[in-house]
Amino acid sequence: MTQSVPSRRHDIADDIRNQISTGRIKAGERLPSEAQLASRYAVSTPTLRSALAVLQGEGLVEKIHGKGNFVRYPCRRITYVGGGHALRTESPVEPALRVSIRTTNLQAHGQLTCLLGVSANSPLTEFLCLSHEGKSRSPHSLARIYVPRDLSPTDVPAESHCCKTVEAKLAELRPPLAEVRERVSARPPTPEEAATLRISSALAVLAITRVAADSTGRVVEAALLVLPGDRADAFFTTHHMTDERTSGE
Incomplete structure (x- = not known):
């Protein structure tokens, strides 16, 4: 042989x-x-x-x-912490990532109408967050956050240290969150995602869809995250409630 x-x-x-x-x-x-x-x-x-x-x-x-x-510089790991009331990508490594933020007003269409539970052409605001790492400003992760226009802050900076800045601004206008639904999947990047993140089209990405609603059931935020598979982990914690039994009369 x-x-x-x-x-x-x-x-x-x-x-x-x-x-x-x-x-x-x-x-x-x-x-x-x-x-x-x-x-x-x-x-x-x-x-x-x-x-x-x-x-x-x-x-x-x-x-x-x-x-x-x-x-490439060695990739920093991203840990997406799920199950909470905040959109977070975390890394213990310093220096902190820089995030460029582009704000766009648009009308609901296609997938967005289903995610936010609104009719077509409803006014929305998109926050496109692209994180960069180090002096090379190498793209690190991508997030698109959508909110109804009436819950959209007008003072979101064009650049920040993390996406938490956007979350903090959103929290100022929206009611308290009552439910957060998250869907995680692995898939090939779209051509646009591969070009934006400067990754190979053969490298899988971790795609996270996050939908948050208030106590009335209204969806107040939908987020689409794309994390390159060579540096991403998703971490979820489930808290189980135990029944408290007390003696009856």
């Missing part, structure tokens, strides 16, 4: 991976151009790109459109 021979793309990926792990190529450093790498390894450009795709899927390399391929 003949042994299988590793494909050329894996040979190339192994070599570049070794250079990264030994520090010969450092985090944040730009790799040579694809043409230069293809010439160095004596392979076609498609084969070279296939090798880079392996490294991109592992989270070691990111391709920035118009700039080239760069060695």
Whole structure:
């Protein structure tokens, strides 16, 4: 029997991976151009790109459109804490993430009408939160938060240390939350998500849909989170109520 021979793309990926792990190529450093790498390894450009795709899927390399391929800084873990009354992504590592926030007024359509339980064209406000890590401002996670227009604050900053700033502003206008429903699934990223987060389309993301309602049953917030699968954990705690039995008369 003949042994299988590793494909050329894996040979190339192994070599570049070794250079990264030994520090010969450092985090944040730009790799040579694809043409230069293809010439160095004596392979076609498609084969070279296939090798880079392996490294991109592992989270070691990111391709920035118009700039080239760069060695990624080590990914910080994200822990999504579910079951509570706040939208949180947490990490104990410093320095803190920076979050850019884009506010857009729009009308309910498609999935949003179902999530918020409103009729089509109802006025909503979207807060698009994109977290960035470190000096490279490498994208870290993506969240879209939707609220009815009458519950939308007007003083949300364009940049913050975390999405909790948006949550704090929302809490000022909305009634207390009575129910939070969360759905978690793993799926491939959409082309837009892959481009925004600079991840490979082959890397699965953790998609979290969170819907919060007040005591009347009105949905006051719907959030769609996208967390790259190479750095995300979801943590849920369930509190069980026990019956208190007292002696009767």
